[in-house]
Amino acid sequence: MMPTGAMRKILDLARWAPSGDNTQVWRFEVLGPSHVLVHAWDTRADCVYDLDGHPSQISIGTLLETIAIAASAHGLRADVRRRSDRPVESPQFDVWLVADARIQPSPLIDAITRRTVQRRPMRTRALTALEKEALEQSLGPGYALTWLESFGDRLRAARLMYANAALRLSMPEAFDVHRRIIHWNAWRSPDKVPDRALGVDPGTLRLMQWAMASWRRMSAVNRTLGTWAPRLQMDFVPALACAAHFVLKARRAPASIDDYIEAGRALQRFWLTLTKLGLFMQPEMTPLIFSRYVREGLRFTQTERLHGVAARLEREARALIFTDELHPVYMGRVGAGPAPTARSERLPLEQLLIP
Numbered sequence: 481m482m483p484t485g486a487m488r489k490i491l492d493l494a495r496w497a498p499s500g501d502n503t504q505v506w507r508f509e510v511l512g513p514s515h516v517l518v519h520a521w522d523t524r525a526d527c528v529y530d531l532d533g534h535p536s537q538i539s540i541g542t543l544l545e546t547i548a549i550a551a552s553a554h555g556l557r558a559d560v561r562r563r564s565d566r567p568v569e570s571p572q573f574d575v576w577l578v579a580d581a582r583i584q585p586s587p588l589i590d591a592i593t594r595r596t597v598q599r600r601p602m603r604t605r606a607l608t609a610l611e612k613e614a615l616e617q618s619l620g621p622g623y624a625l626t627w628l629e630s631f632g633d634r635l636r637a638a639r640l641m642y643a644n645a646a647l648r649l650s651m652p653e654a655f656d657v658h659r660r661i662i663h664w665n666a667w668r669s670p671d672k673v674p675d676r677a678l679g680v681d682p683g684t685l686r687l688m689q690w691a692m693a694s695w696r697r698m699s700a701v702n703r704t705l706g707t708w709a710p711r712l713q714m715d716f717v718p719a720l721a722c723a724a725h726f727v728l729k730a731r732r733a734p735a736s737i738d739d740y741i742e743a744g745r746a747l748q749r750f751w752l753t754l755t756k757l758g759l760f761m762q763p764e765m766t767p768l769i770f771s772r773y774v775r776e777g778l779r780f781t782q783t784e785r786l787h788g789v790a791a792r793l794e795r796e797a798r799a800l801i802f803t804d805e806l807h808p809v810y811m812g813r814v815g816a817g818p819a820p821t822a823r824s825e826r827l828p829l830e831q832l833l834i835p
Contacts, residue, residue: 481510482833486554487577491516493550493592495826497543497748500529501661502672502824505536506543509834514556518543518573519834525569528653528780531769533569534740538810541744542751544573549752551577552586568737591755596823598760599679599714601721602815611757615726618753619746622731624806629724636800637764637813638719643793644766645711650702651781652695659692667822676822680713718762723815725764729806743809754814764811767797 483491491508499505500523509517520540522533530536548558557580563572606629607615616625628637648654663669667676675685688710691701719725728747734740754761773780774794779787801808 481512483508483510483516483829485513486551486556487513487516488829490547490550490554490556490577491832492829493589494543494547495829495832496593496595497539497546498595498597498751499539499542500527500535501657502669502826503536503539503661504671504827504832505539507832507834508829514577516575516577518575519570520573521570522568527657528651529657529765529769531772531778531780533737534734535765535769537568537737537740538744538747540571540573541741541746542748543744544575544741545745545748546592547575548745549586549588549748550592552583553589555579555581555583557583562738562741571737588749588752588756591752595751595755596760596820597677597762598815598817598820599677599718599762600820601718602723602760602813602817604721605723605816607723607759607814611754611759614753614757615750618749619728620749622742623746624729624731626727626729626801626803626806626808627724628726628800633800634720634722634725637725638716640767640793640796640800641719641764642711642716643789643796644770645715646707647770647786647789647793648766649707649710651783651786653781655692655695655698662692664689668825670825670827673824674822677820677824678714679718680710684709684713719764719813721815722762722813723759725811725813727801727808728810729804729808731806733807734809740809747810759814759816760819761812761814764813767793767801768808768811770794771797771801 487510503523505521505523507519509519511517522536523530524533544560551558556577559576559578561574563574566572628634661672663672663674666674668674691698730743734743751761770790771794774790
């Protein structure tokens with residue numbers, strides 16, 4: 481069944497929800513004029529960054545929240561139920577669009593298609609009290625924010641991101657992911673990350689493209705030239721050049737897929753709110769992901785020496801991020817500035833529909 485009317489408009493907006501590396505881990509099966517089944521999946525089997533599928537589950541939560549926000553434009557409430565008989569690796573969600581006179585159009589609707597990732601330096605002007613209040617209130621009662629906004633805190637975050645970048649650029653497991661998701665010689669991409677959005681200079685970009693033809697080439701470049709150039713441009717400088725880093729924390733430890741789905745819904749409200757405020761954001765998830773690998777004693781690479789590197793970085797992340805009794809689920813940096821000139825787009829709705 482093809483979507484029509486309000487359903488089509490809602491799904492056409494929903495497809496703009498963020499997903500790790502623009503993987504768009506969902507498809508839509510329209511079961512009726514007001515009923516859609518969302519088929520989702522995680523990428524844990526072939527992505528070292530998708531530990532236990534939790535980052536994908538957060539992305540799925542952003543999709544469900546986007547459906548609800550888009551539905552509000554039509555006076556509809558989105559009722560969601562996860563099918564309990566499905567494995568968590570490939571969950572399905574029934575979504576019913578219900579007319580509700582109490583529903584008012586969300587002020588976040590216009591931000592859905594404008595929301596994007598800014599990987600380049602932002603302005604360093606501090607967030608205003610009103611901006612921070614709006615962002616904190618967008619989360620709901622189950623979540624809180626920790627801000628890292630002084631120069632000293634941003635420098636510590638920059639050092640942590642720079643060191644984590646050395647980890648991810650030195651492991652073949654991450655190389656396979658990077659090679660798969662970059663769209664070379666592109667300013668826009670419907671299902672990947674365009675190389676012009678990576679935030680590096682043209683010379684570094686050409687070297688990266690040449691080296692990423694094979695792990696053998698990449699290893700040779702790492703041995704002879706090191707990884708400092710892309711890390712400096714993609715991690716250290718942007719981490720300093722922003723208003724603040726934030727850590728989104730759950731007040732209760734997430735224990736199930738539903739908890740991570742809810743975290744994703746809160747994240748999308750936060751991201752759309754900052755977009756509405758004229759701000760930009762870049763996710764910074766590697767410290768959280770690799771810290772958890774270390775804490776739970778899980779192997780993430782065949783390169784033995786990197787487990788020791790990760791253990792040292794876990795201690796640094798713990799001192800900077802794990803500073804209270806709350807539970808970090810997401811991290812990023814925010815700031816004002818011009819919009820990025822390159823960005824990921826989305827597959828057309830027709831390609832996301834299951835006949």
